[in-house]
Amino acid sequence: MNGVPVLELKGLTKLFGGLAAVNDVSFKVREGGISGLIGPNGAGKTTVFNLITGVYKVTEGQILYQGKPIHNQEPYKIACGGVTRTFQNIRLFKELSVFDNVYTACHLSANYNLFESVFRLPRYWKEDKLLKEQARSLLQIMGLEERQELTADNLPYGLQRRLEITRALALKPKLLLLDEPAAGMNPDETEQLMRLIVEVRKMFDLSVLVIEHHMDLIMGICEHIHVLSFGCTLADGSAEEVANDPKVVEAYLGAEEEK
């Protein structure tokens, strides 16, 4: 392990009224690594994502991104800082074309201001062209250029997931959070997705934190896994360690009966 972890949670707690949705959770995501966050339904995995991305305010504890605290910042600031995500229930800009979805998300790569847009000053022309090129090359890398004119809503399910990841990549993130990217996919598609995640990590030089229920995917690509149950940490370690942890097996399958 070299240097500062890209993401570090320290004693993270989130209370909804009296309910601790996330209770004293701590873990790290290594720079350039792929980490998994797993746990039974209602364990608080998505809540952790919402805390990291600033959708919810943190009750207690700290979230450090590249060593600096980011908790309780405005969500858009966290995103601009380089933490982007996808959603469990896909949230695309449905009525826009595939191209426009990505074109929109590329906006941070340009600097022209409102005045320059409205009066079409030179910087608008120069930089907007670059945005278009960036969107086009991203779509090509992610294998979506053939479908770029299609309305996002009409994309097949698997490609919608892919588009959501592409849109997240348009912000040039350093940390990508994937919330159940394989939900509703068949084993074939899951396999493809696994390869895609590994490729993306290498190509874009980023770190990934993924929530998933497909154990093949998690065990296949994650170097490090953190297990949650009812908001608390249940286990933490490599895929093998976690898979053999009796507490994890119990949480997923129920306790073994005494013989």
Place this chain on the structure above:
Amino acid sequence: MEYIQGIAILIGINLIAVLGLCILTGFTGLFSFGHGGFMAIGAYISAIMTARLNLPFSVAILAGGLSAGLISVFIGQLTLKLKGDYFCIATMGFGEAVRVILNNVEYCGGARGWADLPKLTSWWVVLLLDIVCLVLTWNLINSRQGRNLIAVREEELAAQMAGVNVFRFKMIALIVSAVLAGVSGALMANYLQFLRPTMFNMAKSTDLTIMVIFGGLGSISGTVLGTILLVSLPEVFRNFAQWRLVIYGLAVIVIMVGRPKGIMGGMELTPAGIRKVLAARRAKAKLEAEVKAAEQGDAA
């Protein structure tokens, strides 16, 4: 001829306010039932400047637009954090508040109204301002800022996660719409030469919003079309006196049932806009053909 020109001027004046609402409602997804209030502010400011202070009309228009914009900043600070329909209700309250306040300002004629304002709005001023506003709103929408507005409309949370400062862009849309409503009000005051607070009641605000929806949310060409049709329709049918409002209502209902997204919903009547729609259709047909072929392949 003069009659037709009169209708054209009314269309032109309304178009400016409706273009602003098109940015707010059509592209950013915020519904307002209080823009009559911003129009009233522009109208009364312009009337004060031209009738009481004898300032030039250009200054009056500018001041009308800017003061409406300034007030929208306060309104926005207070209401833009509200979710969904609450913003709409807050704007409704704002519009009514402006009207009631104006009822009690004797300096501006109060509830009885204010007559004999100077007639300064000419056909050429309206046409020029229409063209300027059309070009500027078009440029706004087709820029990274404009795409951010659309992202807010489409999926607010996803927009935030894509680094869009949702509050800021909602504010931009509100300010733009308020400034344009103010300019439109200023032109109105110095065209009709008469102002009364009830001219800017909720019916006026909803009229403006209906024009945007009728023409099609998220379409500037639709907004232009909607404004032309809905302003001229009651005039064209003026001979049928009591029936004209029925026809107006019917036209709105027919559009809402037949084309729920409005006449142009999301499309633009420009070569590039038409190409885009056709390309999307082609892409969809191609995808469906491929899926079908794959299914037949599986079956065989």
